[in-house]
Amino acid sequence: MKIMLVLRGLVILLLISSLLLITGLFGSFDDDLSSKIDRLGVPYDSSIFTLYDHKIYASVPSNGKYQVTQADVSTFKTFSDKKGYQSQKVAIDKNHVYVGNLIVPNLDPSKTISLGEDYYSDGQHTYYLGSNSIRNDTLNVVVEMFQLMLYGLNLGEKPQTYLYPIQELPLSSQPYYPLLENSVATDGEAVFFEGKRLPEADPTTLRQLAQLYDDGDERPSYDYFADNQHVYYKSKLLPFSSNADIYSFEIEGNSIESYLFDPRTGKVFMHDVAFDEKHTPYELITPYGAHVYHALFGSKDGIYYYDREDNAVKRAGDNPFYGSEFEALSEFVFTDGKNTLFLESSEHWSSKKSNGTRSQNTFIKQMQGIDASLWKNIGTCISSFGSVWENAGKLYYFDNMGSGQSIKNSVYSIDTQQTSQTLLQDNLRSGHIKDLVDRKHLIPLEGKTIVTALSKYGSNVSMLWLLLIAVAIIPIATLLQKNFKVLQAPFMIKDDKLQMLTLFPKSFKLSEIRQVIFTQHYHFRAGYSGKMQVLLKNGHYSRHYLFSKTLARDGKLQTRDFIIKQQEILKSHGVDSIF
Numbered sequence: 001m002k003i004m005l006v007l008r009g010l011v012i013l014l015l016i017s018s019l020l021l022i023t024g025l026f027g028s029f030d031d032d033l034s035s036k037i038d039r040l041g042v043p044y045d046s047s048i049f050t051l052y053d054h055k056i057y058a059s060v061p062s063n064g065k066y067q068v069t070q071a072d073v074s075t076f077k078t079f080s081d082k083k084g085y086q087s088q089k090v091a092i093d094k095n096h097v098y099v100g101n102l103i104v105p106n107l108d109p110s111k112t113i114s115l116g117e118d119y120y121s122d123g124q125h126t127y128y129l130g131s132n133s134i135r136n137d138t139l140n141v142v143v144e145m146f147q148l149m150l151y152g153l154n155l156g157e158k159p160q161t162y163l164y165p166i167q168e169l170p171l172s173s174q175p176y177y178p179l180l181e182n183s184v185a186t187d188g189e190a191v192f193f194e195g196k197r198l199p200e201a202d203p204t205t206l207r208q209l210a211q212l213y214d215d216g217d218e219r220p221s222y223d224y225f226a227d228n229q230h231v232y233y234k235s236k237l238l239p240f241s242s243n244a245d246i247y248s249f250e251i252e253g254n255s256i257e258s259y260l261f262d263p264r265t266g267k268v269f270m271h272d273v274a275f276d277e278k279h280t281p282y283e284l285i286t287p288y289g290a291h292v293y294h295a296l297f298g299s300k301d302g303i304y305y306y307d308r309e310d311n312a313v314k315r316a317g318d319n320p321f322y323g324s325e326f327e328a329l330s331e332f333v334f335t336d337g338k339n340t341l342f343l344e345s346s347e348h349w350s351s352k353k354s355n356g357t358r359s360q361n362t363f364i365k366q367m368q369g370i371d372a373s374l375w376k377n378i379g380t381c382i383s384s385f386g387s388v389w390e391n392a393g394k395l396y397y398f399d400n401m402g403s404g405q406s407i408k409n410s411v412y413s414i415d416t417q418q419t420s421q422t423l424l425q426d427n428l429r430s431g432h433i434k435d436l437v438d439r440k441h442l443i444p445l446e447g448k449t450i451v452t453a454l455s456k457y458g459s460n461v462s463m464l465w466l467l468l469i470a471v472a473i474i475p476i477a478t479l480l481q482k483n484f485k486v487l488q489a490p491f492m493i494k495d496d497k498l499q500m501l502t503l504f505p506k507s508f509k510l511s512e513i514r515q516v517i518f519t520q521h522y523h524f525r526a527g528y529s530g531k532m533q534v535l536l537k538n539g540h541y542s543r544h545y546l547f548s549k550t551l552a553r554d555g556k557l558q559t560r561d562f563i564i565k566q567q568e569i570l571k572s573h574g575v576d577s578i579f
Contacts, residue, residue: 063162066101117178128195130165167195196235202227253289288331290402317451330398365447412442490547516577528559
């Protein structure tokens with residue numbers, strides 16, 4: 001009987017939580033205030049700040065408008081200098097320096113100047129204040145939804161889902177100055193990217209690596225750096241020896257993934273994720289992206305690709321290109337005179353019963369019943385939309401546009417000579433090709449699938465249940481922890497392992513740790529918290545782990561002392577750390 005009462009109570013609690021969550025989320029989408037600010041507010045020059053109803057609001061990209069709650073309206077002004085857009089998000093009043101709606105701690109507004117490349121200093125303290133808003137990594141999705149619910153019910157403030165980056169540089173006896181035109185600064189000894197230190201970097205030889213594009217263009221990379229000895233992805237040191245030939249590249253249409261390649265060794269990195277060295281040398285199959293979801297790399301041991309969902313390099317299958325001299329007939333079609341291979345992709349959504357799981361596939365296919373030695377190029381379409389080919393009296397269209405232009409397949413058979421002539425006309429438009437496909441004048445060539453690269457993306461249904469439970473549990477847990485001042489230990493050491501005390505536990509062998517990196521993180525509402533990251537001896541970094549001494553608002557000194565205690569614990573177990 002008691003069990004049934006408890007279960008009934010839990011069901012009622014979840015139903016109430018569901019109603020509160022739905023009502024709050026719908027309420028949070030009300031943009032009436034934002035509309036009024038846009039219509040009736042007075043903008044500050046060309047900045048992100050607007051004066052409305054005797055209050056100042058900042059527009060944070062991806063997040064909307066926030067009140068700059070501590071701003072002094074009478075002395076508030078934008079930070080004007082010759083740096084243009086980089087200072088649009090910075091302002092000062094008689095008390096503070098602001099980036100977006102947040103206060104930058106320690107900076108003296110009467111002395112603060114722009115150093116360039118998003119670095120600001122008052123002569124003592126120096127900060128990186130990024131121009132592009134980023135996801136607030138201190139706010140997980142459960143807490144965000146809970147805060148959105150409260151905001152929609154007018155019981156709390158709008159959650160700070162996105163913010164402008166604020167990163168303080170260490171105090172230095174030498175002034176900081178920009179080093180490269182790429183968010184890099186130095187004091188002549190240490191080097192920083194977006195305010196984070198590049199370990200062991202030499203400022204006198206540091207350079208941006210070249211980034212190559214499929215059209216032959218070459219520009220400085222934003223992500224990769226090298227000096228005479230070291231190579232970096234952003235601020236992370238890679239286990240990679242520098243040389244003059246290394247470069248970076250992106251697959252066309254996929255700017256999220258930038259790769260690092262060493263032509264001397266055939267090594268490949270995707271950001272800070274290494275392709276297994278034992279399979280080198282790797283070779284990129286194609287730099288074009290219109291008909292692929294994955295960059296495919298061939299080696300003697302197979303075809304490999306980076307799976308973004310799992311953040312891991314995976315093997316797709318045996319390498320059909322290995323051991324033969326293939327030439328490219330088009331961006332996605334290749335032949336060695338014996339076989340003709342082509343690349344295609346597909347995207348699938350599962351049924352509602354499977355919770356909407358999505359998968360993306362990239363295929364290497366083999367043409368069947370076609371003599372690979374008989375290909376003849378008839379002509380190239382205007383604007384390089386594709387090309388027309390003949391084989392044994394039959395005509396084919398090799399497409400370069402891809403699914404972004406609603407052309408799903410890379411190879412089509414052509415029904416008539418007239419259709420091939422249409423494809424080669426000077427007034428051809430991309431819509432004409434789509435029309436030829438729809439009217440069955442271009443028929444997709446199926447081919448035999450011999451290699452598949454697959455990425456699966458999960459659904460959010462289970463997360464919804466987690467949110468509903470959290471709505472009921474978080475207030476109670478928060479109240480108990482604040483009242484009893486429960487400490488938030490970031491880790492424990494057991495069985496010669498550093499075990500992170502997080503919702504999804506992760507452990508590191510002490511013998512594999514090179515160093516633990518501690519920093520302080522400031523949030524204008526939550527106060528100061530600690531941040532730690534584990535650097536392994538193989539050069540890999542863990543994710544950032546945020547922690548605080550208690551769930552109450554912690555101060556800077558309180559957080560610093562707590563971090564020092566964590567360092568002492570690590571030191572007693574022979575683990576090096578920096579702060």
